[in-house]
Amino acid sequence: MKFASLLRAAALSTAVAVLPLTTAAFAQVEGNASPEFARLYAVYQRIKASYVEPVEDEVLFRGAIDGMLASLDPHSGYLDGSALQRLETMIDGNYQGLGISIQMDDGAVKVVSPFRGSPADQAGIKAGDFITHIDGRLIYGLEIDEAVQQMRGPAGTSVNLTLFRAGRDEPVEVTVTRGVIELEPVTSELKDGAIGHISVNEFSADVGRDVATAIATLRREAGGRLNGLVLDLRRNPGGSLDEAVALSDLFLSQGQIVSQRGRSSRDTIYYDAETVYRGDALQGTPMIVLIDEGSASASEIVAGALQDHNRALIMGERSFGKGSVQTLLPLGRDSALKLTTARYFTPSGRSVQEGGINPDIRVPQLSDPDAERRQRYALRESDLRGHLVNELGREDESLERDRNDDPRFQLTAAQLEEQGIEDFQLDYALRTLRRTSATMARR
Helix, strand or coil, X not given: CCHHHHHHHCCCCCCCCCCCCCHHHHHXXXXXXXXXXXXXXXXXHHHHHHCCCCCCHHHHHHHHHHHXXXXXXXXXEEEEHHHHHHHHHHHHCEEEECCEEEEEECCEEEEEEECCCCHHHHCCCCCCCEEEEECCXXXXXXXXXXXXXXXXXXXXXXXXXEEECCCCCCCEEEEEECEEEECCCEEEEEECCCEEEEEECCECCCHHHHHHHHHXXXXXXXXXXXXXXXXXXXXXXXXXXXXXXXXXXXXXXXXEEEEEECCCHHHCEEEECCCCCCCCCCCCCCEEEEECCCCCCHHHHHHHHHHHCCCCEEEECCCCCCCEEEEEEECCCCEEEEEEEEEXXXXXXXXXXXXXXXXXXXXXXXXXXXXXXXXXXXXXXXXXXXXXXXXXXXXXXXXXXXXXXXXXXXXXXXXHHHCCCCCHHHHHHHHHHHHHHHHHHHC
């Protein structure tokens, strides 16, 4: 495995070496161990001596490690073997399969997000769907690696999935044809009225530079001048902190972007806007950032920075609410610890942990006929078992489910389809920027 290159690609900031635990290591510290460690060793001995079947040390130690990490928070974990290979695959950005990000939720496979344009996206799989059956076989209780293995396969082959979707009384059956998944972190398109639309799908290497290139391309296509930009961070689960800073820096001339605070003062880092891009790459052109419940971590850093500096209007749905930083700590040649080491804060000192980023204008995704009911069951950080509590305090009502009671947003998906609107949130953002551009032109 290309473990060293994997660590570099993930932009890791800390590396420590830890020897693997062995029975001999336990024996060496038994005499002067803390009461808690001695109790752990006593349990280990009882299991080895009295369990109904022989148990390998590797099974017991792995269970102990997983248990320790699970007691901390939902984002810390132990990675080895196939788990590290999945991370490497995601960084390489090329594999054959469905194109979805999944996680385990109490033994069930839950879709975090389908990648834009992937076979899963085209088949209509949505964030929040539970996959209950693969080719008619119940998969509840599988390990995540087993579920991933069953869904991946050669491009051109098909798999039948049974989904449970909030808002639907009956299971949803979909057939997905696997394809070659080429992850594109940044895509762009020039819309009517010289409005640019840039989607950032993940914060992998060089995202800041790729967005700068996309802006230059859109400006040329627009004849030298853009009238507005929609920066689309919907369904973006995050990624590199450095790339979130680079992307924010692209639109800010000065000031703080984000701060990272850990247990000790040496873990506190402030990231400020620099002159890498010679100030605001858009030179004040009106800008809207689209977010939703799938916008997490690095996406929230960007949205929070641009919101606090009044550089962009934030539009869409409340974001996921992941305000913590994870560091990958190698434990040897083929294993690593993903550990929560810090929290981050927006320039005004806000922590988005639990509560997320609230949009300046809430715009529901009316193009999705199940959107309103799915919002009631949308998975956010505050729903995860063992999540970190927002240490600055959040009022309970700020974490309540968003409600769609604005008279402007009472259109049905069928009515929007008749008008040729496939993405209501994007359409609303584009119309807002066109009105802004027309108003500025009349001045």
